[in-house]
Amino acid sequence: MIERADQLVLNYVSKAADAAHGVLRSDQRLDFVKRLRARIEEERRGSQNARDVARVLARFGDPKALVAREVNRLAAGASGSPPTGPGGLPGYPGADAASDGSTVIFPAIVDDAEPTLPPPGVQLGRKVAQERLAGRGRGLSFAGLRRAAMSSANPMATEGRDAVSILREHRREVVAMAILVLSxxxxxxxxxxxxxxxxxxxxxxxxxxxxxxxxxxxxRDRLLGLGAPILGYTVGGVLVGGLRAGGQQGLQAFFVQFYDVSGVMFMIGAGLGVVWLAYRLFDVN
Structure with missing residues (x-):
């Protein structure tokens, strides 16, 4: 969802702004946040996929580390010495300092340089390994559910798909499932x-x-989720009602048994339908 991808960016930038509070001057902090957001949008390249955006943000690293690098750069610019990166290493990128101590260019992230593409066989092997790690390969079924169960996990580690964030960002779907359960x-x-x-x-x-x-x-998922209680009421009611009627003669005996069990079968079907919708919301969406 677009809202979830944008929320990941806002959360990351907010963490960086909070980390910069009290460390940078207000003007430096605003400039830092503005450049960080612009650089994220540049790396994001208009993607609205939450998983892709999470990968981009992971490349930027810990927001606190970015603030520390900014402080180091500003200090190096003020002293007139060559800019340094983390640990005092020289050659910190983005060192063009303005007169007010800010930079026009945001520091480059770790993998800015375009790597040389490996041979096709290596690319295929990496793709298969990534798919298996993501839960789409063999032996890792229900990986989305496992990530969703990590309700207290870092959204960056779970690609923005932990249970709390999914439920918050799909309130209408949660309300719909709750109404189905209520019925x-x-x-x-x-x-x-x-x-x-x-x-x-x-x-x-x-x-x-x-x-x-x-x-x-x-x-397809919506039809399956909504069709389960209908099938339970009709097909389940007919089968179970017919079995319960047994050797009793006449349609009246059958309908008595049908109405006795059809409500229960509807409840079972509704429960299964909601379980299916919840599974697809967590594991696929």
Whole structure:
């Protein structure tokens, strides 16, 4: 989602601004933050993919280290000595200092230089290894769920996909799933019908509209999540009702058993549908 990618950038820049507070003058701090944001956007190249943006930010490193480098550069510029990088190493990039102690060019990050492309076989091997580490290869299924379970993890380490950030940034989807669960929980109460519709059906329809209006799931995922309670009510009710009717004769006996079990089958189907939607939200989106 675009909002999640932008939020990663804002969070990173905010951490850098907080680290610079009390260390740099207000004008230096504003200049530093402005150049940092501009450089991130340059490296981001317009990407709205949260995983790509997380990789870009990871290349910049710890925001506190960037502030320390900025302080070191400003100190070197004020003393007139050659600029130094972390640990006092000479040749710190982006050393063009203005008269007010700020720089026009933001320091280069570690991998600014374009590396020489390895042979195609090496590229393929790296791609396969990266896919396996990302959970798309064999033996690492449900990797998205494992990352989502790291609710207290650093979003940079989990590529912005920890459970808390996903739930916060998909509030409409969370509300939709909660309404679907509520529709199932209302089944045992046997509430009076509204016009010709039962209350759980109306609540489920509201949740279904929210699911269909969302863009965090594919159409297939939405249809599976919403179709599960319908299949449970119809197919499950027919099968279980027929088995319970057993040797009893007539349609009346069958319908009695059908209405006895169809509500429970709807609840089971709704639960499975919500589980599927939650899985796809965490593991795929």
């Amino acid at each position: 199932a929980l209302l089944i045992p109460f046997n509430l009076p019908a509204v016009a010709i519709f039962r209350v759980p059906v109306l609540v489920w329809a509201l949740g279904a509209l929210l699911v269909l209006a969302g863009d965090s799931w594919t159409l």
